[in-house]
Amino acid sequence: MRARFTVDEIAQCALNIVERDGVGALTMRAVASQLKTGPMTLYNYVSGREGLEDLVVGAIIESLVLPETTDDWRTDLRETATALWEVLRAHPNVIPLILMRRAVSLSAFAPAEQMIAALSRSHLSERDVLAAFRAILALVTGSAQAEFAGLFAGTSEHDEANAAGAARVGELARDQYPHIAKLAKVSDRSTAAADFQRGLAIFLQGLVAVEERPGANRALKPTRRGTRS
Template identity: 35%
Template structure:
């Protein structure tokens, strides 16, 4: 195979995302990305040290696409805008959700995003440990929602099965699952976030 051409980070990320979007996260290997780029596997190591470094590039790329310019609004509305933008950015490549969780404290794009969220929370009166817990709670809600949306959506087959359970044995579960089937993802995300934000309001 010929000597690899000069590759940019954008080319590496595009190839990695092509593999992940088509074949899933387990398929993300140095060999698969090299094949996507048309280079020798060993040649890829001139640009990234290993798969972990490649994952970090992917996460950084996805999170850097989030617009951090927020509207002049109350802190709750700014959180809503920021998390919705983040949700949309990650949802373009749903298989990378575990990577975002794994590398959220290392990718520069993630650090910029966290700094922006902390600034919004500070404006809302959160300080010290309260700010720590508020930020962790919001990120936990977002990542949990993304995993549920793309692996176990309310309108998905799992909810359908639950809604058909014998009501004599599972009256609340069957009824709740039936109600859940009518909730679109956007509404689920928005109303769930409203609940979280009410709980995070400073005393």
């Protein structure tokens, strides 16, 4: 006898709820309602809310096509970061869930493993690899989150919405905040994808500089007064 639901069907239903209403709307009752069953039925498939969260994270990560590795760690890091950014950009409401579950959901480890593997093939120290991994993860997730504009996220219409938003910011900032106003004009001529790739290129150039001059990356230690030496 066929099971009433498959895990994939439950995962897709949970993902639909998160994408439509946000992470806060994901409950056993909400998923059961969408599947036209009772909440207790779902416990035959998942352990509870955390189980639903894992299914959603898994569904997103499984849609991520990781690039083939090359003999250039910088290329591998850039391509993996870009692939992750593109997936997150397509599923804006899921980002908070991925960030919350990344430490306990094994399905979220694959892109992280590939980025760390790329960094580990450089000549960076172990501490620099850790700092670089955290920084590039922040760049990917932060860039994706900052881009969202309702239903237009990840589309050409969204770039148009961003341009309109930049124009409004420039107009508001024009008299009191000239630097913001000036940068808003630059933003008006750019796209989210172009900005991300440029920022990623700058980040990679910085890593290469540290790799070539490891002694120059000595961590600054805070003093008792909170200043840095």
